[in-house]
Structure formats: C-alpha cells, structure tokens
Amino acid sequence: MPELPEVETVRRGLALRMEGRRLARVEQRRPDLRFPLPPRFRERLEGRRVERLGRRAKYILVHLDGGETLLVHLGMAGRMVLVEPSARVARDPHDHVVFVLEDGTEIRFNDARRFGTMDIVADDRLFDHKLLKELGPEPLGNEFSGPVLEERLAGRRTPLKAALLDQRVVAGLGNIYVSESLFWAGLSPRRLAGTVKGPRAERLAAAIRDVLERAIAAGGSSLRDYVQASGELGYFQHEWAVYGRAGEKCPGCVCTLGIRQIVQSGRSTYYCPARQR
C-alpha cells in the first residue's frame, strides 16, 4: 500500500514525536506479522531512546541508542496511528504493536492484513540485513540517474511495469507511482524493460523523481486506510494523472482513446495508449 511518498510522510510525522524520546513501554499483541517478530522484542526496545528516524525504500528505520535499529515495513495496509496522552481512544483489534513514549503518547502499529514487518538490527550490519541488502538505488538520492536506471533495466525481458515494481531495480515505487511515472515519461508499461535506453531512460528517471517529490509535498496519497502519522489525509490522489482513471480522458493529449486499464502480473496498470509508447 504505502509506497515511498506515504512512508516518507509517515516517517516525518513520527520523527516530530519520537526523536529524542524514550520508548517507555512496548506492547506486542501477537507473535507475528508477516514473519515472527524477533525474540525478546519488547524487552529489547523498552527504555531505549529514539535517536533519529530514517528511511530506506519503503522501510522506516527507527535508530535507537545502543547501536540498534528497529526496521518497520507497513506492507499493504499498515498504519502508524498516533494517539495523544489525553485521548482515550479504544484499541483496535489490529493494533498489533503499541509503542508508548515517556509522555504517554502512543504510536500504534495497525495492520489488518499483516503484510507488514518489523525487525531489530545491529547498526553495523544494517544494510546487510536480508530485507535491505538487495534494494536498488533510492530514486530521490544522488546515485539515481538515467544511466543508472538504464543499467538496471538492461537485458530484462519483462514488461517495464513489472521491472519498476521490482525493488532491486529502483527502490520505493509501487503500483500507483509506477503508472504515474510511466505516464509522465511517455513510456508504455508494456514495453520490454531492456529497451529503455538513453533519452528514454533519462526521461523515466526524471519522471520518477518528479512524481515522488510532488507526492511527498502533497503528504502522499490517502486511499481507503492510509493516513499520515498525524491522522491527516494526504491529497496526492487528486493529482493522479492515470491511476484509477480508466475510461477518462487523457490529461496530456488530445487523443480520444481515454485511459486504459490492463492487468499485468496480476496488478492493474493504467496508461494512455496514444501518449505512452
């Protein structure tokens, strides 16, 4: 669900509340999410101070004192629900992990589908962690460019759509932002990934960066169950050019075809067949 812009929005919201504070109490309300939580999960977190909140791809990195980091992935439907100390809001059955700060503020990890993940990792081996080590470049980082993207797509005989969902190619895109990026780059989601070279790769890298930056500026896309840590809604869904707009007129050209919806590797893809080649 949450893709890079939503995760970044949540990270920023949580940073305001969590950085510099201690995790006074941690409640683990079931043994597993997508995978089992690590042994002694609660004991290893209680009393630790949150130094800083970082992000890698769709993972939130809660850097703790004592040289360890809590890794959090929101999966498809995961949320971090902030509850003020004064607010007596009833627990939801899907609040699987609750972090209570020194001042009584609660951060509830809520994830009905349980596709989310958490782990505790030693800082000196953080990027060797199996969930992080294969990830491709950060699309908003300096290391991302047309030539880098071209190299990562080279030789791939899968549709471009599928390749961009592969977190080893570029890290952080999901189903919405792949469709949006391809629209702005003018590239067909059905094109063979390995054919994206030179100016096309440049356009695609630029489009990815631009769409993600605009989405973060809008606080992400709120749809069904996604909300910012603060509880506010993001509003980038109103700026979607193609996602969820099957049959509507293409916003970028005069064609009469309208936006088409197809299914690729089991997921919906939206695109303008006239503008995107």
Add this chain to the structure above:
DNA sequence: ACGAGAACCTGTTTGC
C-alpha cells in the same frame, strides 16, 4: 537464471 503466477490475510467494493 529468469519470469509469471500463486500465496500470504482481511476489509471494502462491485456485480448479479
């Protein structure tokens, strides 16, 4: 080795 599809789990939307 690579790519397509199923699987994981629950809630919401769609269609008959």
Add this chain to the structure above:
DNA sequence: TGCAAACAGGTTCTCG
C-alpha cells in the same frame, strides 16, 4: 437488499 466474487497501496515463494 443480500450475498459472493473481485479487488486492494507489497513482498516472497514455487514452478516451469
């Protein structure tokens, strides 16, 4: 209106 099927922002595993 009611019910069942289809679908949902992600990732990993299996199979060909």
